[in-house]
Amino acid sequence: MSFRTVVITKESKLSLRMNHLVVKSDTLAQIPIGEISCLIIENPNIIITGHLMNALTENKIMTIICGKNHLPQTFLQAVYGHHRQSRLIEQQFGWQKNYKERLWQLIIQKKIANQKQLLNHYYRQLNLTIFDEYIDDTELGDYSNREGHAAKVYFNLFFSNEITRDTEHAKNAALDYGYQILMAIFARTIVSKGYLTEIGIKHRNEFNLYNLASDLMEVMRPLIDSTVLKVIDDQFEKEEKRKIANVLNQKVVINNKMYYLVNAIEIYVESVFKYLSTGNEKYIKFPSWKY
Incomplete structure (x- = not known):
């Protein structure tokens, strides 16, 4: 069961590797996708790969991108959420x-x-x-x-x-x-x-x-x-x-x-x-x- 809320505050590159979220900024961090329930991107100066975006939606991870006012502005969602x-x-x-x-x-x-x-x-x-x-x-x-x-x-x-x-x-x-x-x-x-x-x-x-x-x-x-x-x-x-x-x-x-x-x-x-x-x-x- 997913339980972690991940908040990105620094300029970073976000990618997917071995089913882990990889956050590369001043340091390198890796978090299992299966443990994440919510990803909040507060700093809009990030690079995110398409592979990761697809993994986030496939795993139903709530992904929020904040705007210039640092308030949630964009939600990342799948086009199709259900087979029926x-x-x-x-x-x-x-x-x-x-x-x-x-x-x-x-x-x-x-x-x-x-x-x-x-x-x-x-x-x-x-x-x-x-x-x-x-x-x-x-x-x-x-x-x-x-x-x-x-x-x-x-x-x-x-x-x-x-x-x-x-x-x-x-x-x-x-x-x-x-x-x-x-x-x-x-x-x-x-x-x-x-x-x-x-x-x-x-x-x-x-x-x-x-x-x-x-x-x-x-x-x-x-x-x-x-x-x-x-x-x-x-x-x-x-x-x-x-x-x-x-x-x-x-x-x-x-x-x-x-x-x-x-x-x-x-x-x-x-x-x-x-x-x-x-x-x-x-x-x-x-x-x-x-x-």
């Missing part, structure tokens, strides 16, 4: 509206519950009953936008009313960084299951290549939020990025067992696709965790 991809995509276009609306209701209820859990852990003195009301009032498809109302209250409390989600601040930069990593995990997993990331159940932005990933990752955002609260103060530099990326090594509970985050997301995504194909809610397995 055409059939599965046809099924995706046929997912029933009521199944999708019910799934979105469950996702938002779970997301709000996870937000409440985080606030309850870090700010024990707060009265959080309003989050229970948001959960109870979430309708099919969340057409009354309980998610948006909950998010406004949540981030005001999260930031202690000192800044907003739009403020240029280290915590916001860290949130964006963590969310992009989470997005990459979901996008890679969706493609590996044979589905399109562009076709979401709620997100329908024509400029978003990752609508479905945006949908399914909502329940996991508070996990990134918690990491930001623990490790970010007033700066977001190299060391802080390592700590945010380390969330990939965290274990969560799914189906009554402990799994590394990447493996838990795979189980969760697979369970969602089974539900959308059958309408049987018993298939849905949400990850959970404690702080």
